Amino acid sequence: MKILVDVDGVVADFVTAYLREVEAVTGHRYAPEDVKEWHIGQALGLTREQIDGADWSMSRGGWCSDLEPYTGAVEAVTELACSHDVWFCTMSLERSNTWDHDRRVWLLRHFPDMVTDAGCPRVIFTPDKRHQMADIMIDDNARFCKDWASEHWSETALLLDRPWNQGPHESEGVMRVRDWSEVLEAVESIEACG
Numbered sequence: 001m002k003i004l005v006d007v008d009g010v011v012a013d014f015v016t017a018y019l020r021e022v023e024a025v026t027g028h029r030y031a032p033e034d035v036k037e038w039h040i041g042q043a044l045g046l047t048r049e050q051i052d053g054a055d056w057s058m059s060r061g062g063w064c065s066d067l068e069p070y071t072g073a074v075e076a077v078t079e080l081a082c083s084h085d086v087w088f089c090t091m092s093l094e095r096s097n098t099w100d101h102d103r104r105v106w107l108l109r110h111f112p113d114m115v116t117d118a119g120c121p122r123v124i125f126t127p128d129k130r131h132q133m134a135d136i137m138i139d140d141n142a143r144f145c146k147d148w149a150s151e152h153w154s155e156t157a158l159l160l161d162r163p164w165n166q167g168p169h170e171s172e173g174v175m176r177v178r179d180w181s182e183v184l185e186a187v188e189s190i191e192a193c194g
Contacts, residue, residue, distance in 0.1 A: 001135040001191060004089040004124070005077055009140035010160050011088070012067040012106065015040065018058060022046065025053035035164045038141060043164065059096040065105045074110050076180035080187060081114050088123040089132055100125055136190060138183060140165055142174075149173030156190055158183055 008014035015032045018040055023029050030044055037043040041051035057063070080086050088107060093099035107114070107121035114122050124132060129144055130151045137148050138158045142165045145157035153173060159165060161178045177183050 001187075002085040002087070002133070003080055003187065004087055004129070004132055004134040004137040005080075006129075006137075006139040006141070006144075007088050007090040007103065007107075007123075008064075008067075009162060009164075010138055011069055011073040011077060011110075012064070013070055014064075014067060015162075015164075017063070017067050018054060021054040021057040022050070024057065025050050033163050036166065038143070038164050040164075055095065059093060059099070061096070061098040062102055063096070064093070064099055065102040065109075067106060069110055070180070072180040076184055077111065078113070079184065081111075084187070086114065086122065087134075088121065089129055089134075089137070090123065090125060091127060092125045136187060138177075142167075145174045146171045156186075158186055 005011060015035055019030045019032065019035075022040070022044065026046065035043045041054070046054075077086060090103065103125075104121050104123060107123055111121065116122060126132060129137065129139070130147050132148075133152070135155050136158060137145065137155070138160060139145050139148070140160045140162045142159055145159045149155070149157040149172065155173065157174045159174055159176045160183065161176055175186055177186050
């Protein structure tokens with residue numbers, strides 16, 4: 001099976017790192033549990049200037065190559081890649097000239113065996129995941145999961161549980177999973193039914 005795996009919020013802990021930038025700009029310390037909606041600045045009630053300050057810091061070279069992986073993510077994705085066609089599917093950060101390069105560096109560091117024949121990381125940069133073909137997509141954005149599932153009605157989107165995607169977001173073709181062990185169980189179940 002072909003499996004698409006988002007990076008930020010799924011494999012890489014973008015939110016914790018971004019909250020450090022928010023603290024540097026605002027002087028207030030926040031935890032990932034404080035982020036109750038997709039747009040972090042809105043979730044925290046930040047001003048436009050504060051959001052711009054945190055975003056500017058995030059767009060500097062090397063920022064995304066320093067993100068920490070979520071517990072169990074590297075092991076689970078590596079396990080999936082042993083028996084499935086796994087590709088990372090993520091968005092570029094337009095305001096950063098080095099984001100895509102830094103993301104490739106991060107992926108090579110954490111997934112050195114998940115490369116193409118040319119030695120590049122197995123990553124797709126796209127502004128719209130709906131058009132990416134796969135049997136399963138794993139993401140932390142409920143809207144992306146719903147949109148992708150509506151385009152791929154016979155496939156399954158796995159919504160990885162995070163504080164910012166709570167609520168009645170489930171829809172046809174979207175399954176919520178709490179952690180990476182549930183991701184592995186869901187993939188196994190989907191494969192068995194397929």
